[in-house]
Each structure stands twice: as structure tokens, then as C-alpha cells.
Amino acid sequence: MRISSQEELIAKKENKLRVWFTQGLSQIDSIIDGFDIGWGGTARWCTSHLARYLDPQKNITILDIACGYGTFLVQLGWRFPQAELIGLNLDFDPPHNLIVSLLSQSNIKAQLIIADALHIPFKTKFDCVTCFLGLQDITITRGQENLVNVVSELLRIVPPHGFLALLDNFPQDIFENILTQQKLEYDLVFNKSFKPHCKWSREIGLRAIEMYAQGYLQQELDSENPPVDSNVALTRIKKKMLNEFENQIDSQGYYNPWGTMHLFLLQRL
Numbered sequence: 001m002r003i004s005s006q007e008e009l010i011a012k013k014e015n016k017l018r019v020w021f022t023q024g025l026s027q028i029d030s031i032i033d034g035f036d037i038g039w040g041g042t043a044r045w046c047t048s049h050l051a052r053y054l055d056p057q058k059n060i061t062i063l064d065i066a067c068g069y070g071t072f073l074v075q076l077g078w079r080f081p082q083a084e085l086i087g088l089n090l091d092f093d094p095p096h097n098l099i100v101s102l103l104s105q106s107n108i109k110a111q112l113i114i115a116d117a118l119h120i121p122f123k124t125k126f127d128c129v130t131c132f133l134g135l136q137d138i139t140i141t142r143g144q145e146n147l148v149n150v151v152s153e154l155l156r157i158v159p160p161h162g163f164l165a166l167l168d169n170f171p172q173d174i175f176e177n178i179l180t181q182q183k184l185e186y187d188l189v190f191n192k193s194f195k196p197h198c199k200w201s202r203e204i205g206l207r208a209i210e211m212y213a214q215g216y217l218q219q220e221l222d223s224e225n226p227p228v229d230s231n232v233a234l235t236r237i238k239k240k241m242l243n244e245f246e247n248q249i250d251s252q253g254y255y256n257p258w259g260t261m262h263l264f265l266l267q268r269l
């Protein structure tokens, strides 16, 4: 299939899934929640690069870490239709239980495993391990100090010649710092950045902050060091987001809460 028609096909599937995912929501909430389907083109951009290293026609095995409710897992399924997919998350309680209907709406089959990314219950066996916007949440539940250990754990389950794809939006130098501390050997085969298509107005941005702040608070409450006072924690989270929001509105006239995404693709030696 031509590359452009493959991209169009996946974009169409995204649109269809987004309509289902946001049914019944207000116009503003549909824009915010609908962004999770495709992440402003980031998911397609990421899988299109993975497909340069992994053959979409082969029966490969892909493990997606911190799969949440599976928005990236379905993109892996669309890009690699022959692959065996496994999604791993800390829990599949609400809202992560949405993954079951999201997979079924997308016609994608995947095995789901409840586990901590710090202690993955597998030996080496995957052609590719992915972690799409998961490291930032693992930082909340397991602390920034554990990021190096999490990435070591991900590299441990990738066999020689296998791949580890890390995509997140924290600064490039944090990634580089984590990677230089790894003991297992790898080649960095691809490293590029992508700006998601997200230019939200003040009205959408303020509503997004309300919604996202609740989600971040919940993760802090579920973490190993939960805040003592959830109201104080919520105010702190919102204040930080509002600062960033005002800076962006002033400097560029729109709000993009996701910043720039960085993809690091490693191949184990």
C-alpha cells in the first residue's frame, strides 16, 4: 500500500474512533477528550517511524507499557495488523477499564496485564517494547528518581536486536540523562521530535486544565507518597498548569498542554 494511503486509512480510523469516544460530550469536552485519540498526529507519526524498523507484515510481539486505556495500543494494531499485542498497566480500574471497549471498537485484539513497570513479570521475549506518554505518569506514581530503573527494566525484557521505543514530552536532556545511566548496551537508532497539532483557545485551555488536574491529582493519590491534603495538592497542580497556560497564551496566542514529543528508539545490542 502507498505510504500516503496507509496514513489516510489510519487517520480515517482515528476519526471514526474519536466520534464514538466523544459521543454525548459538549463541543469543548469533545475537543479535549478527543485529543487522546491520536494525540494530535503523534501516535501516527510514532508508529510510521516504528514501521521503518519492524515489518508490519510479520508476526512480531509488541508489549506496550503504561498502556492506560489503550489509545496507542490500537494504533499499534492498525499499523502492525499481524502483531501479537500485549498491554501492561498498573491497573485497569476506571477510567482505564475503557480499554476493553476501545479495543473492541477498533477491532484490535490484545492481551492485558496488570503490573508495575518497575517489576515486569516477563523474561526477554519481545520484538518491541513501547512506552507512549507513560514515563511522565510513572514519574508521578513511582517518583522521578525511579525513571532510570524503569527504563533499565524495559531494556531488560528486550532481547538483542529487539527495540525499545520511548515517547514522552519531557525535555530531551532528561531523556538523555536517563539513557546515559543504562548498563545494558543499545544503539540509539532514531531520535526526533514532533509538535502535536494542538492550538487551544483560552476557553478550551481553561477547561482542559480543570479536567487534567483532576487526573493528575488522582495519580498522586494512588502513588507511593500520596499528598496529605488533596485540596492543597489540587491547588498546587492547577497553579503550575495555569502559569504555563498564561505564558503560552501571551507568547504564542494558543495553548498546547503537551509541548513537544520526543521519540527515542533504541535497539539492544
Ligand SMILES: C[S@@+](CC[C@H](N)C(=O)[O-])C[C@H]1O[C@@H](n2cnc3c(N)ncnc32)[C@H](O)[C@@H]1O
Residues within 6 Å of the ligand: 065, 066, 067, 068, 069, 070, 071, 072, 073, 088, 089, 090, 091, 096, 115, 116, 117, 118, 131, 132, 133, 134, 137, 138, 139, 141, 142
Ligand atoms: C496517560 S497513560 C499513557 C497513555 C497511554 N499509553 C495511551 O496510549 O493512551 C499513563 C498510564 O500509566 C499508568 N501508570 C502509572 N504508573 C505506572 C506504573 N508504575 N506501572 C505501570 N503503569 C503505570 C497509569 O495508570 C496510566 O494509565
